[in-house]
Amino acid sequence: MTVRTRVEQPSDARATRLVHMAAFPGPDEADLVDALRRDPSWVDEFSVVAVAPVDQRELVVAHALLTRLRIGQGQGLALAPVAVAPEWQRKGVGRLVVRAALDAADAAGERLVVVLGDPDYYGRFGFTPASRHEVTGPFPVRDEYFQALPLSAYDGKPRGLCRYPAPFDGV
Ligand SMILES: CC(C)(COP(=O)(O)OP(=O)(O)OC[C@H]1O[C@@H](n2cnc3c(N)ncnc32)[C@H](O)[C@@H]1OP(=O)(O)O)[C@@H](O)C(=O)NCCC(=O)NCCS
Numbered sequence: 001m002t003v004r005t006r007v008e009q010p011s012d013a014r015a016t017r018l019v020h021m022a023a024f025p026g027p028d029e030a031d032l033v034d035a036l037r038r039d040p041s042w043v044d045e046f047s048v049v050a051v052a053p054v055d056q057r058e059l060v061v062a063h064a065l066l067t068r069l070r071i072g073q074g075q076g077l078a079l080a081p082v083a084v085a086p087e088w089q090r091k092g093v094g095r096l097v098v099r100a101a102l103d104a105a106d107a108a109g110e111r112l113v114v115v116l117g118d119p120d121y122y123g124r125f126g127f128t129p130a131s132r133h134e135v136t137g138p139f140p141v142r143d144e145y146f147q148a149l150p151l152s153a154y155d156g157k158p159r160g161l162c163r164y165p166a167p168f169d170g171v
Contacts (some may be wrong), residue, residue, distance in 0.1 A: 001060060005100035013037070015060035016049060028171055032081060033065060035167035041067040041162020045104055046077065050087070050097040057069035061088040065099040066113060071135055076112040076148075077105055079122075079170075086129040096168055098125060106151040113151065114162055119144045134159040 008016060013034075020030035038044050046066035051058040062084040066077040079101065102125060105113060107164045114130055115122050116139055127147035130137060138161070139145035 002022065003050050003052045003088075003091075004098060005048055005050050005097055007045050007104075008049045008063065012049055012060050016063045019060055019085050020081065020083045021064050022085050023089075024081075029074075029081040029083060032167055032171055033063070035170075036065065036067050036165065039067070039165050039167050041069065041165035041167075043068060043077075046101055048097055048101040048104065050084075050088075050093050050100075051081050056087075062093045062097040063083045064094075064097040066101050066105055067165055069114070069165060070114065071114070071158035072091040074076050074111075074158030074160075076114060076135075076158050076162070078162070078164060078168075079109055079115040082117075094121075095124065103147065106153075109153045110151055111154045112158055113149045115149075116141065116145060117147070119147060122147050125149060130162075135162060136160070137162050138164060 017030045042130050049060045066079055068075055069078045082098055105137045114132035115127055126151045127149045129143050130146050130148035131143055133148045135148050
């Protein structure tokens, strides 16, 4: 399989939306991505797509997004949403695109990424309960579902309550 990852380009936006529409039961995640595009929390280089060669074209088959969020007095990144087109799921593409987004954040000197999701899946990337890093989420979920991943530049901070960008309010 010759799937590769790269930073999403403006011309990918429509195809990225279709991936979210196909991966999730409704339009909420696709709408969230579009709202985040217009939000100050958006960071171009942390919007990563996986592309596959199909009929001499590049097809967007997955997307992973990191947006900036407040954590206590500091800031970090939120991983959300992640989507793989249904016919490409369970082939390692999700792992590839999430890993690429996390690597980009690490290379840029970011310190901490948080995610709300299945610990069985995100644990594979090194995420552990955010509470271990004195980071709390705004969601009423069991402790192990709100997770954090310290990157190379992590120095014990940021710590505190996460405040997600406004577009997450409606989700
Ligand atoms: C969840 C998702 C991103 C995973 O991507 P993927 O390319 O299918 O997964 P990968 O091939 O990288 O990894 C496969 C492994 O993860 C596990 N896995 C896949 N989806 C999982 C999930 N929702 N929860 C827990 N584990 C999951 C599989 O069991 C598999 O394990 P194995 O390697 O031991 O067989 C993808 O299936 C998807 O887009 N799902 C619909 C949208 C969604 O739920 N997004 C995540 C929430 S934002």
